[in-house]
Amino acid sequence: MSLSVALKAAQSALSAxxxxxxxxxxxxxxxxxxxxxxxxxxxxxVISQSGTGGGVRVDGIARSTDSGLYKALLGATSLANSQNELAAGLDKLAGTTGDTALQRSPAAQLGKLETEIQKFAAEPGNSILAQSMLTSAKDTAQLLNEYTSLVQGARADADADIGASVSRINELLGQIESLNTIIVKGYSSGADITDAMDSRDQALLALSEEVGISTLTQPDGGVVIYTDSGVTLFETSARTVSFEPTISFMAGTAGNAIFIDGVPVTGPSAIMPVSTGRLHGLTQLRDNVAVTYQNQLDEIARGLIEAFAESDQTGGGGPDQAGLFTWAGGPAVPASGTLSAGLAGSIRINAAADPDQGGSLDLLRDGGMAGANYVYNPSGFAGYTARLDQMITAMNDTSRVFDPGVGLDPTASLKGFASSSVGWLEAGRKSSAATVEVQSVIVTRTANALSNTTGVNLDEEMTLLLDIERAYGAAAKLVTAVDRMLQNLLDSVR
Incomplete structure (x- = not known):
């Protein structure tokens, strides 16, 4: 090896x-x-023309990656966030059941009403007990009104969160587009693009929190992003994600769909619906879980009106009419076994039995809230209990037909149906909480595994620094040796 080649090798080593x-x-x-x-x-x-080594060349900067673990983290993050939103929404709906000791669930309130009716039936001439029964009935109607507002409030909150998530998705797609441009240009020019790739990976991870995604890396270093259902979110440029918030929610209100580049990805018209991510969890809560629970409350309200309805006592064959409980469509009784959307929000006490509204407490015992033909105790006997006993039986023993689309047994007693509704909600909370716990562990372990593979170990870095220090010293000695040889050569020709 000539001195010039040796010097170049040493210089390249020092530079490296x-x-x-x-x-x-x-x-x-x-x-x-x-x-x-x-x-x-x-x-x-570096290989010289003679075939011998001529130093080292820096070909670029590489970063540690593990595409398998990274894709697993994206998927686990999306699923975890979907379940987190669903669990949080179910916790809001659980405000309709609360602490069992407080007895604030619809089923518990029906139990309280039954107890007050039983007390009044024991002393049907006692006006104080009649007032207690009326108060309990008012509480029952008000509870269903209140819980309807709570459920629709949870849907409105979810709708607002969907809007925020869509804005976040568009923001992240804009960041990814900028980073992708830097990476593609740097890839072709040979520039160091590792920091930009780190930033893009972080943006993709944040995007996976909002919506389930899959990615495809192109030969030029660029990335293509699809939803978990296959709709393109990004390819060279970001697609527009759009959503129109709903101003207010009532029972029966349908939330608007989310569109990606004009393609619906949520709602009944979605051919390729997303299945994970915050968007999925929020839309499931808004459009399915909360709607189903509202329907159950509406069916409880319909069952109440039906159970307390009055029948024609004259034999004239008149239709059943609303009794103690009525609604916006009264005095008619809602169709049996058929959901009436929003009924839990409009159920109320019949004014005819409420002294505060000009009514009479005696009608609780005697009937006749629907008119003279519906009086059960025409003689006004103070000890009459048949109508009160009938109410108790209608609540607790009589099997009723409920709408089969509300997710519960369509044939049950009123109290049994209300209890099943509480059980349905609590079972959903328990299942969702368990899934959240499992997914949280998966996300944590996957993130740790990826960090162990691609992250920085300070002990290893310090060890490498010592190795480089020794290699640097060796290259420096080679430069010194070449310098002496050249100096000796110069001295010999003087």
Whole structure:
């Protein structure tokens, strides 16, 4: 090897060690940064024309990656966020059941009403007990009104959160577009693009929190993003995600769909609906879970009106009419076994039995809230109990037909149906909480595994720094040796 070749080899080694030192310093500085991946210098041997080694060449900076673990993290994050939103929504709906000791569930309130009717039936001439029964009936109607507002409030909150999520998705897609442009240009020019790739991965991870995604890396370093259902979110440029919020929610109100580049990805018209991510959890809550629970409350209200309805006592064959409980469509009784959307929000006490509205407490015992033909105790006997006993039986023993589309047994007693509704909600909460716990563990373990593979180990970096220091010293000695040889050569020709 000539002295000039040796000198070039030593110089290239010194330059490479300098870049390696800077890269290790960069790793140490970024060790605690979220999403930072370990960087390493790619080196290759320079071969001279004679076929001998002529030093080292820096081919670029590489980053540690594990595409399998990264894709697993994206998927686990999307599923976890979907379940988190669903669990949070179910917790809001659980405000209709509350602490069992408070007895604030519809089923518990029906139990209280039954107890007050039983007390009044024991002393049917006692006006104080009649007032207690009326008060309990008012509480029952008001509870269903209140819970309808709570459920629709939960739907409105979910709708607002959907809007915020859509805005976040568009923001992240804009960031990814900018980073993708930098990466593609840097890839073709040979620039260091590892930091931009780290930032893009972090943006993709944040995007996976909002909607389930899959990615495809192109030969030029660019990325294509699809939803978990296959709709394109990004390819060269970001697609527009659009959503029109709903101003207010009532029972029966349908929330608007989410569109990606004009393609619906939620709602009944979605051919390729998303199945994970925050958007999925929120739309499931708004359009399915909360709607089903509202329907159950509406059926409880319909069952109440039906159970307390009065029948024609004259034999004239008149239709049953609303009794103690009535509604916006009264005095007619809602069709049996058929859901009437929003009924729990409009159920109320019949004014004819409420002294505060000009009514009479005696009608609780005697009937006749629907008119003279519906009086059960025409003689007004103070000890009459048949009508009160009939109410108790109608609540507790009589099997009724409920709408089969509300997710519960369509044939049950009124109290049994109300109890089943509470059980349905609590079972959903329990299942959702268990899923959240499992998914949280999966996300944590996957993130840790990815960090162990691609992250920075400070002990390893310091060890490498010592190795580079020794290699740098060796290259420096070679430069010194060449310098002496050249000096000796110059001295010999003088």
């Amino acid at each position: 060690r300098q870049i390696e030192t800077a890269t290790i310093s960069r790793n140490i500085a970024g060790a605690q940064q979220a999403g930072f991946t370990r960087k390493s210098v790619m080196l290759s041997t």
